[in-house]
Amino acid sequence: DAKTTQPTSMDCAxxxxxxxxxxxxxxxxxxxxxxxxxxxSQGPQYIIHGLKNNETNEMASLIxxxxxxxxxxxxxxxxxxxxxxxxCIVRQNTGTASKLTFGxxxxxxxxx
Amino acid sequence: xxxxxxxxRHLVRRRGQExxxxxxxxxxxxxxxxxxxxxEEGLKxxxxxxxxxIIDESGMPKERFSAEFPKEGPSILRIQQVVRGDSAAYFCAxxxxxxxxxxxxxxxLVL
Numbered sequence: 001d002a003k004t005t006q007p008t009s010m011d012c013a014x015x016x017x018x019x020x021x022x023x024x025x026x027x028x029x030x031x032x033x034x035x036x037x038x039x040x041s042q043g044p045q046y047i048i049h050g051l052k053n054n055e056t057n058e059m060a061s062l063i064x065x066x067x068x069x070x071x072x073x074x075x076x077x078x079x080x081x082x083x084x085x086x087x088c089i090v091r092q093n094t095g096t097a098s099k100l101t102f103g104x105x106x107x108x109x110x111x112x
Numbered sequence: 113x114x115x116x117x118x119x120x121r122h123l124v125r126r127r128g129q130e131x132x133x134x135x136x137x138x139x140x141x142x143x144x145x146x147x148x149x150x151x152e153e154g155l156k157x158x159x160x161x162x163x164x165x166i167i168d169e170s171g172m173p174k175e176r177f178s179a180e181f182p183k184e185g186p187s188i189l190r191i192q193q194v195v196r197g198d199s200a201a202y203f204c205a206x207x208x209x210x211x212x213x214x215x216x217x218x219x220x221l222v223l
Contacts, residue, residue, distance in 0.1 A: 041201060043216045044214045046211055046214075093210040099157040105154070
């Protein structure tokens with residue numbers, strides 16, 4: 001699976017949009033971009049994933065650049081409960097699903 | 113639809129004892145994964161199982177660790193003769209196809 005690069009930490013004011021970047025310049029054509037978050041040592045929580053089109057669900061939006069070498073996770077209205085470590089993971093979706101390789105992620109701190 | 117369940121949530125063992133961690137996947141999920149998170153570190157993949165089969169155990173320590181996912185019942189991660197370095201959070205995830213959903217974890221403390 002391709003390697004990802006994320007900023008170590010970010011701050012965001014409550015109510016504002018949180019934009020979390022991820023670089024995955026070596027991504028290959030059949031690899032998806034997944035985002036998970038981990039709130040204070042709880043189990044990782046799935047947020048969203050995509051291949052090349054932008055995706056949106058009730059939690060977040062995922063914007064993938066046209067060359068697919070980077071992406072941005074957007075939390076449109078961050079709250080204090082969004083404070084967590086956010087992981088960007090690139091992996092193939094094989095017929096038999098494969099492991100997730102977690103990096104160090106971005107520690108997002110949402111403040112009042 | 114109940115999520116992934118793990119028990120116990122906390123487990124204390126003395127060095128040399130055995131630890132058994134259980135994972136019940138989400139309903140309809142036949143793939144189970146175990147990950148370990150050492151203190152202040154990221155999650156590391158350990159093993160991937162389907163019903164009665166180990167698919168990928170590339171992250172499992174060669175000794176003392178074993179995993180199973182029987183036809184009936186939960187998946188079990190077994191650690192024999194625990195040492196202090198085994199103290200960690202152990203997370204289980206399950207999937208139907210590609211997306212993995214995680215349980216709350218078992219926190220193992222070895223005294």
